Amino acid sequence: MTAEPFETQFAVLRERFSTRLSAYQKRLRAARMNFVSGNGDAGIHDLKRISHELAGAAGAFDFVEIGEAALALEQAADDALAGVRDRNAIVAPQVAALRADIGGRVGAGLPVLDCRP
Numbered sequence: 334m335t336a337e338p339f340e341t342q343f344a345v346l347r348e349r350f351s352t353r354l355s356a357y358q359k360r361l362r363a364a365r366m367n368f369v370s371g372n373g374d375a376g377i378h379d380l381k382r383i384s385h386e387l388a389g390a391a392g393a394f395d396f397v398e399i400g401e402a403a404l405a406l407e408q409a410a411d412d413a414l415a416g417v418r419d420r421n422a423i424v425a426p427q428v429a430a431l432r433a434d435i436g437g438r439v440g441a442g443l444p445v446l447d448c449r450p
Contacts, residue, residue: 346394347394347395350390350391350394350396351394351396354399354435355435357383357387357435358432358435358436360379360383361380361383361384361428361431361432361435362432363379364376364379364380364383365380365424365425365428367379368380368421368424369421374414377410377413377414377424378410378414380406380410380424380428381406381407381410381411381414384403384404384406384407384410384427384431385403385407387399387400387403387431388400388403388404388407391403398434399431399434399435402427402430402431402433402434403431405427405430405431406424406427406428406430406431409423409424409426409427410423410424410427
């Protein structure tokens with residue numbers, strides 16, 4: 334039995350991650366809607382959890398723009414939870430930026446979801 338080269342294995346894993354981006358986009362939308370529907374803390378915690386997971390995975394698979402946008406959202410969620418300033422003003426632009434980056438990767442067939450309430 335021969336082992337596949339690392340590059341081949343990495344390419345397969347990277348492609349699997351890429352196919353999961355639309356699911357991340359849907360999870361972000363659901364968390365954002367949870368946030369704007371009055372479940373502020375739960376929505377912020379969901380956004381933080383999703384963005385943390387996405388930042389790590391995107392970084393590991395060399396999706397730099399998505400990783401940076403996810404990290405910015407995670408930091409914004411931390412600021413919102415700490416009461417630094419208005420939660421919506423902090424979180425909304427970061428959610429929009431991350432979803433736009435994901436939407437650019439997912440392809441022209443899937444819309445970038447609106448994060449406005």
